[in-house]
Amino acid sequence: MTIDGPSGSGKGTVSQRLAAELGWHFLDSGALYRLLACAAQRDGIDLDDASTLADLAGRIDAEFGCSENGEERVLLNGEDVTDRLRCEETGNAASRVAALPAVRTALLAWQRRYRRPPGLIADGRDMGTVVFPDAAVKIFLEARPEERALRRYKQLKEKGNNVSLEAVVAEVRARDERDRSRATAPLVAAADATVIDSSDLDIEATVALILGQIHAKI
Numbered sequence: 001m002t003i004d005g006p007s008g009s010g011k012g013t014v015s016q017r018l019a020a021e022l023g024w025h026f027l028d029s030g031a032l033y034r035l036l037a038c039a040a041q042r043d044g045i046d047l048d049d050a051s052t053l054a055d056l057a058g059r060i061d062a063e064f065g066c067s068e069n070g071e072e073r074v075l076l077n078g079e080d081v082t083d084r085l086r087c088e089e090t091g092n093a094a095s096r097v098a099a100l101p102a103v104r105t106a107l108l109a110w111q112r113r114y115r116r117p118p119g120l121i122a123d124g125r126d127m128g129t130v131v132f133p134d135a136a137v138k139i140f141l142e143a144r145p146e147e148r149a150l151r152r153y154k155q156l157k158e159k160g161n162n163v164s165l166e167a168v169v170a171e172v173r174a175r176d177e178r179d180r181s182r183a184t185a186p187l188v189a190a191a192d193a194t195v196i197d198s199s200d201l202d203i204e205a206t207v208a209l210i211l212g213q214i215h216a217k218i
Contacts, residue, residue: 003122
């Protein structure tokens with residue numbers, strides 16, 4: 001199944017909970033673009049250089065796992081980039097990289113390799129429209145921009161980042177505009193997706209709602 005939606009809608013946390021509940025595999029497609037952005041920044045590659053970025057995408061060696069305390073751990077060519085992967089700078093860079101058609105094409109096969117038994121929860125922005133258009137269940141998870149910004153603001157503050165809510169709201173709106181207006185694979189709900197607004201729902205309620213959709217369709 002696929003779960004698409006804008007940044008801060010809760011799709012990452014919800015997707016991981018669903019994968020654990022069902023015993024399915026999990027694909028965080030956004031992490032792949034963040035990894036590419038990290039690698040490009042490390043190598044001094046221009047984020048608008050589509051050809052070089054597409055070539056780089058084919059040479060990335062990424063490893064997803066957990067630390068001893070159960071927290072996410074991501075290695076890029078053997079280097080732990082977990083913290084860098086989730087920072088705002090990398091997120092904004094990933095949004096720029098993801099707008100390039102050549103990059104999206106280069107990463108398409110990599111994403112599709114994650115589909116294997118007993119099932120897959122694919123989290124992203126074009127999972128149901130481009131990567132897995134034949135998915136049995138498609139969800140488009142959204143929330144009001146102000147609510148999504150507030151969630152992100154709280155996460156950043158918990159990590160000790162000195163940010164203002166106004167700045168995070170502006171970044172969320174700017175990223176929404178980039179994702180929705182890009183020429184290739186724009187952020188949009190698939191025609192056969194169920195749209196869920198999580199603005200006033202907690203994680204547990206959202207997971208329960210989607211589980212109901214899964215059991216009704218599979």
